[in-house]
Amino acid sequence: MTVVDYGLTGDSSLVAVERGLANAEWFLPEIADGRLRELQARSDGRAAVDTMVWLLLLVGSAVVAYVSLWSWWSLPAFVVYGALAGGAADARWHECGHGTAFRSGRANDAVYYLASFLLWRGPTVWRWSHYRHHTDTLVVGRDAEIVFQRPPDLVRTVLAYTHLRGGAQMFRRLVEHSFGRIDDEAADFVPDTELRRVVWESRVFVGIVAASAFASLWWWSVVPLLFVGLPTIYGAWLMVFFGITQHAGMRENVLDHRYNTRTVYMNPVLRFLYLNMNYHVEHHMFPSVPYHALPALHDEIKDQLAPAVPSTPAAYRQIFTTLARQRRDPAYEIPLDVPDVAGAPRHRITVGETNWAHGPDGAVDLGAADSLDVGELRRFDVGGRTYVLGRVTADEFALCDGLCSHQQVHLAGGAIVDGQIECPKHNARFDARTGAAMRRPAREPIGAYRVERIGDRIVSRLEERTP
Ligand code: FES
Structure with a gap:
């Protein structure tokens, strides 16, 4: 079986460039300019409410966990606290990283940095990694965020929910960066002028986790780490629960998000935790539409997309049957009913003499x-x-x-x-x-x-x- 090089600095990267897949033009559906403008409108109100609810639940579950320490009641409290910190933080990180959750840039940055810490993600490194993900979504050799690679490893996929391997890798990367050792992938997409910032952010994050570990040693108790540091590991199952629905098993090396990204209908509780990122095709096509307008965007363009997956269980069935099949046949693709529409030339780089x-x-x-x-x-x-x-x-x-x-x-x-x-x-x-x-x-x-x-x-x- 051919082994695919998913690294950003190997042959796959060169092949992607040669095939015109790097920094290319993507399919975009038709949508009236005025309607898109309405959907792109920013406000602070909705994100402020959602963020306050998230923080209140976070702090509330931490208080319950602390008050009920060493009783059985602390177990569900820590489960909730961990899921909100190490899981739901991912959607906050994502939306504020795009700068669309709030109208205020400072509010976006504040939540982005908090969520980055909760996820052990270097804020600057991951900002640039995510830009690349949006430029070259699921293009092998270009996208650093292809988590479920071919041929799929089902055991590793299931173990991803524990975040033991992923968390350890992320923390090791933070430590490396804090010593000024920038890995090749980060060096590939982070501009040189921002490397100093990378080092200092890593030092702060590592310092906070180290202080928590020191407190645990000092009191000879795991409790400090249960509140600061370890939620990134034991709460990450929720991040993986959502994250796997985005692209797992979808087609690589295509310039159309209808084939490489999944939209899944979810219930309101999940959509609050995930900030509507279940409308992931729509988000990739129009990243300037804030999360709270994604359901309306979906209604506008759904006729030009493949049908959304009807539920989370249905998405999981599709994902795991596809991964199992791709284990035997890595070239297998999910059959999708994508409408044959031309799309809009919204980004197309053509220069002529127009309308003046x-x-x-x-x-x-x-x-x-x-x-x-x-x-x-x-x-x-x-x-x-x-x-x-x-x-x-x-x-x-x-x-x-x-x-x-x-x-x-x-x-x-x-x-x-x-x-x-x-x-x-x-x-x-x-x-x-x-x-x-x-x-x-x-x-x-x-x-x-x-x-x-x-x-x-x-x-x-x-x-x-x-x-
Ligand atoms: S093309 Fe990347 S921000 Fe404009």
Whole structure:
């Protein structure tokens, strides 16, 4: 049986690039721009409530566990505490890492760092790893987050629920990073300028766990570690319970999330714990839609997707029968009923001369002001370049380079969030007025151009604004 190299630095990586699978254009379903804009809207309210409930349950179960220590009552309390800390934290980590859970960037970062600690994930390393996962989902040699590899190892899959191996690997990686030893994979996707941050984050996380271990030794009791450190291990079963439904057994090396990602209908309790990430196909296609709008997004586009798996038990049946079959035949694929639709050219990198006219004195007339809603972005291709025009407020328009400086995706498919243009691919943000890069993964600015309203027209001479 051929052994596939899933590493990011081996032959598979070169093959993926040669086959055009790296950083490629993916299928996107049709959705009306206005409806997508509504779904992309951010707010703090829903995430604040969900986060408060999660934290209250976390603290409440910890108190019950502490008060009932050494009685049987402490057992369910620790089960709940561990699942909330080492399991439900994963969805919080994920959504706040995308910067979409809250409207506030600080709130996203605060929860992201807390959840990263609870999961023993270096915040910066995993941020960049996840960008890559979204760029090259399930592309062998490119995606560092292919957990269930072919041929599947069923014993290892079942043992994943204990998180003993995975947790040990993650903690060892944190320790290595805390000593400044960056592994090859992290070095492959984390920019050099962020490596120092990687080291310091690891030191803080390792330091906290070490302090908890020291307290356990000092009092000769496992209790400190049961509250700080070990929940990452004994609570991780919930993370695996959800995580396996995302991509396990799905097709590798395709540029269509309908084939490599799974959407599963789940009940409201599971959806709270998992923050609606059961709508995983939809999330991968439109990462700028916050978790609370994913059910509505699903309703909009489900006719263009394969039918969702009807329940969690059905997903588990599909996963384990598929993994068992792929053990014998690693090339086996789940038969999927994917509708034959063309999809939308939302990200397509083509530059032509589109939708503009000559304005006064050689300026470019970009159209009627009233044709652009507040928060709307529109693409213009002028003189062999592509631009994005946005209406930031009722009175303010912005014109910037149309391609994201991270991976050259059209920004017109993104959103305007608090005066910033957000990229639809990995949620980088640019100041709409200056083009400055405001959020990773973008590190380079984009050009920003003077644009004005003359009468009822939007007009620009494409003069760059002074930074
Ligand atoms: S292409 Fe990655 S953030 Fe824009």
